[in-house]
Amino acid sequence: MCLGGPVGQEVVLEAIRILREEHDVILRALDILSVMAFAADRGELPRHQDATELLDFIRVYSDGAHHQKEEGMLFPAMERAGLPRTGGPLAVMLAEHEEGRDLVSRAAAALAAPGLPADAARAFGHTAGEFVGLMRHHIIKENQVLFVIAEKRIGAEAAAELDAAFAGAVAREGKVRRLHVTNLEALEARYVKAVA
Numbered sequence: 292m293c294l295g296g297p298v299g300q301e302v303v304l305e306a307i308r309i310l311r312e313e314h315d316v317i318l319r320a321l322d323i324l325s326v327m328a329f330a331a332d333r334g335e336l337p338r339h340q341d342a343t344e345l346l347d348f349i350r351v352y353s354d355g356a357h358h359q360k361e362e363g364m365l366f367p368a369m370e371r372a373g374l375p376r377t378g379g380p381l382a383v384m385l386a387e388h389e390e391g392r393d394l395v396s397r398a399a400a401a402l403a404a405p406g407l408p409a410d411a412a413r414a415f416g417h418t419a420g421e422f423v424g425l426m427r428h429h430i431i432k433e434n435q436v437l438f439v440i441a442e443k444r445i446g447a448e449a450a451a452e453l454d455a456a457f458a459g460a461v462a463r464e465g466k467v468r469r470l471h472v473t474n475l476e477a478l479e480a481r482y483v484k485a486v487a
C-alpha cells in the first residue's frame with residue numbers, strides 16, 4: 292500500500308518505510324556486535340552461543356529478509372525506473388552486501404576455528420569490527436541517498452506494485468522476524484544495556 296500520494300514528483304513508499312524500520316533494528320544488532328568485537332579485540336571471546344545467535348540474526352534478518360527485499364524488489368524497481376545496475380549507487384550497494392556476507396562468514400569461521408582462544412578472539416574481533424563499520428556506513432548511504440533517489444524516481448504505479456510486493460514479503464517473514472527480534476532483545480539486554 293502506498294502511504295501517500297505524489298509530493299511534487301515524489302511518491303512516499305511504504306516499502307521504504309519498512310526498509311528504514313529494518314535498518315533501525317539492524318543498527319541495534321550492530322551495537323551488540325560492536326560490544327562483542329571490542330571485547331574480542333582485547334582477547335575476550337563472547338559466549339559462543341550469543342555470538343552464534345547474533346550472526347544467525349544477521350544472516351536471517353539482515354542479509355535474508357532485508358537484503359532479499361532490497362535486491363529482489365527495490366533494486367529491480369529502481370532499474371526499471373532508469374537507474375543502472377552497474378557503475379552507480381546500486382552497484383555500490385550490491386558490492387557492499389557481498390562484502391558484508393564475506394565478513395560475516397569470516398567472523399563465523401573465526402568462532403569455529405580450532406586454536407588458541409586469544410587468536411580466535413582477535414580474528415573474530417577484527418572481522419566483526421570491520422563488518423560493523425561497513426554496515427553502519429552502508430545504512431547511512433541507503434537512508435540518505437539511495438532511498439531518496441528511489442522515492443524521486445519510482446512512479447506512482449510502480450510504487451503501488453512495490454508496496455504490495457513488500458506487504459506480501461513481510462507477511463511471509465512474520466514468524467521468523469518475530470523470533471529473531473526476540474533473540475536480539477535478549478542479547479541487547481546482556482551486552483548493550485549492561486554496558487550503558
Ligand SMILES: [Fe+2]
Binds near residue numbers: 361
Ligand atoms: Fe538496507
